[in-house]
Amino acid sequence: xxxxxxxxxxxxxxxxxxxxxxxxxxxxxxxxxxxxxxxxxxxxxxxxxxxxxxxxxxxxxxxxxxxxxxxxxxxxxxxxxxxxxxxxxxxxxxxxxxxxxxxxxxxxxxxxxxxxxxxxxxxxxxxxxxxxxxxxxxxxxxxxxxxxxxxxxxxxxxxxxxxxxxxxxxxxxxxxxxxxxxxxxxxxxxxxxxxxxxxxxxxxxxxxxxxxxxxxxxxxxxxxxxxxxxxxxxxxxxxxxxxxxxxxxxxxxxxxxxxxxxxxxxxxxxxxxxxxxxxxxxxxxxxxxxxxxxxxxxxxxxxxxxxxxxxxxxxxxxxxxxxxxxxxxxxxxxxxxxxxxxxxxxxxxxxxxxxxxxxxxxxx
Amino acid sequence: xxxxxxxxxxxxxxxxxxxxxxxxxxxxxxxxxxxxxxxxxxxxxxxxxxxxxxxxxxxxxxxxxxxxxxxxxxxxxxxxxxxxxxxxxxxxxxxxxxxxxxxxxxxxxxxxxxxxxxxxxxxxxxxx
Numbered sequence: 001x002x003x004x005x006x007x008x009x010x011x012x013x014x015x016x017x018x019x020x021x022x023x024x025x026x027x028x029x030x031x032x033x034x035x036x037x038x039x040x041x042x043x044x045x046x047x048x049x050x051x052x053x054x055x056x057x058x059x060x061x062x063x064x065x066x067x068x069x070x071x072x073x074x075x076x077x078x079x080x081x082x083x084x085x086x087x088x089x090x091x092x093x094x095x096x097x098x099x100x101x102x103x104x105x106x107x108x109x110x111x112x113x114x115x116x117x118x119x120x121x122x123x124x125x126x127x128x129x130x131x132x133x134x135x136x137x138x139x140x141x142x143x144x145x146x147x148x149x150x151x152x153x154x155x156x157x158x159x160x161x162x163x164x165x166x167x168x169x170x171x172x173x174x175x176x177x178x179x180x181x182x183x184x185x186x187x188x189x190x191x192x193x194x195x196x197x198x199x200x201x202x203x204x205x206x207x208x209x210x211x212x213x214x215x216x217x218x219x220x221x222x223x224x225x226x227x228x229x230x231x232x233x234x235x236x237x238x239x240x241x242x243x244x245x246x247x248x249x250x251x252x253x254x255x256x257x258x259x260x261x262x263x264x265x266x267x268x269x270x271x272x273x274x275x276x277x278x279x280x281x282x283x284x285x286x287x288x289x290x291x292x293x294x295x296x297x298x299x300x301x302x303x304x305x306x307x308x309x310x311x312x313x314x315x316x317x318x319x320x321x322x323x324x325x326x327x328x329x330x331x332x333x334x335x336x337x338x339x340x341x342x343x344x345x346x347x348x349x350x351x352x353x354x355x356x357x358x359x360x361x362x363x364x
Numbered sequence: 365x366x367x368x369x370x371x372x373x374x375x376x377x378x379x380x381x382x383x384x385x386x387x388x389x390x391x392x393x394x395x396x397x398x399x400x401x402x403x404x405x406x407x408x409x410x411x412x413x414x415x416x417x418x419x420x421x422x423x424x425x426x427x428x429x430x431x432x433x434x435x436x437x438x439x440x441x442x443x444x445x446x447x448x449x450x451x452x453x454x455x456x457x458x459x460x461x462x463x464x465x466x467x468x469x470x471x472x473x474x475x476x477x478x479x480x481x482x483x484x485x486x487x488x489x490x491x492x
Binding site: 016028031032034225228229291292295314315317344 | 399400402403405423425426428454
């Protein structure tokens with residue numbers, strides 16, 4: 001199994017590990033609920049170095065990124081990152097990702113660990129005719145996420161980057177704990193926070209110093225367990241659960257990232273057609289009304305007909321109830337609509353609720 | 365860590381005998397493996413259980429697991445407190461986090477279970 005450069009720091013901290021698509025990653029340190037609430041109320045530090053980084057460079061790097069992804073990468077500059085996707089010609093997801101502009105004609109795609117190899121092959125297979133180089137740089141980068149209402153206060157004294165000026169998805173370059181890094185105001189928790197990328201051979205110093213200096217603010221390391229419950233409450237998609245090669249970008253409720261006017265891209269025709277004809281199913285958030293926890297793959301019923309499966313489903317530590325995401329026929333997607341989920345052979349009632357389930361309080 | 369007067373199963377349940385009754389719960393090892401327990405589905409009092417039959421379900425944040433009966437008999441009492449405070453299983457697995465009381469049908473079945481020292485050895489074997 002692959003380990004990140006921070007593995008021994010996690011081991012020392014008493015992490016419990018889990019295999020995650022070939023990586024040995026910390027799943028929890030003190031307990032998922034405690035870690036989850038620490039991020040909601042104070043701050044947490046995540047090792048997300050398993051994420052993949054694919055570098056696209058060359059004269060036609062922008063054109064190529066525009067062709068691969070539905071969002072408009074022409075709007076990116078050295079100070080801005082973008083959420084986007086790799087789409088199939090059918091408008092479904094090869095992956096979802098972040099696009100960073102590193103330099104003129106140089107773009108970094110940050111992709112899911114589970115998909116890094118698939119994405120790399122996908123991108124290579126479409127590069128013909130474009131004057132670009134494609135490199136898998138995943139081994140080079142350590143990626144940490146510092147998330148929570150105290151994240152800003154913790155990080156600012158440790159970096160030369162002016163964090164105050166950074167709005168959501170802003171990107172800056174500068175040292176963190178004296179080590180060269182890229183800092184973006186991004187995350188996967190529904191809280192304010194930053195993601196830090198470093199190519200240092202020994203990034204442990206960054207990790208340990210942030211943890212040490214953040215202690216007085218209640219900072220603690222957070223495992224993949226709480227990362228999953230945090231992102232679900234914020235209705236951030238998990239590839240393989242909520243989106244995949246069978247779900248289109250429009251069915252997943254992400255029409256905002258499809259920029260039809262920017263020109264041709266993979267999936268454009270299919271998505272345009274689907275937009276005109278209307279989607280037949282749509283992703284919805286639900287909460288379970290009866291007892292139990294609705295988990296991935298549990299069958300979903302409307303009027304005694306199986307229509308779907310639970311995609312993401314978990315206990316929500318913040319709301320203390322069972323929440324999840326599924327795809328329902330559009331005529332059943334109105335807020336308040338009740339439907340059934342089979343839990344170990346028993347039909348339990350669930351209700352469509354507004355998402356995101358959790359929204360952080362806006363700053364005064 | 366593991367009380368000497370308990371019996372233990374390979375499924376990580378413990379059993380404490382008191383006359384013809386046995387109290388059953390999950391071990392500290394099991395609760396640590398599960399993580400935060402958020403829901404427990406308990407059997408009905410009066411239910412007849414066979415050895416190794418599923419008697420209920422424990423849901424933690426990340427997983428769902430069956431609880432197996434380490435002995436045959438009739439459920440005579442369930443720990444109602446777990447309906448409102450399932451976290452007791454994490455906090456005090458060997459005492460307040462008990463799950464059911466069973467009227468033991470056949471005492472010889474206890475021979476299938478492990479002593480505390482045997483269970484600790486069994487756990488060491490799992491960690492390798």
